[in-house]
Amino acid sequence: MRELVGTCKDCGREVYCTDGFFNGVVEPEGVTCFSCRDHEEPTD
Numbered sequence: 001m002r003e004l005v006g007t008c009k010d011c012g013r014e015v016y017c018t019d020g021f022f023n024g025v026v027e028p029e030g031v032t033c034f035s036c037r038d039h040e041e042p043t044d
Helices: 034-038
Strands: 002-007 014-018 024-027 031-034
Touching: 002 031, 014 031, 024 034, 031 034
Parallel strands: none
Antiparallel strands: 002 014, 024 031
């Protein structure tokens, strides 16, 4: 099963929940896809 959760706040891609697995990250500002999350600079 695949359910649309929202769109990535950075790139606008649709982010889905697939078979109970959320394919993104929920942040206070909104949803981020894994591709955008992986390209962010680390914060220490």
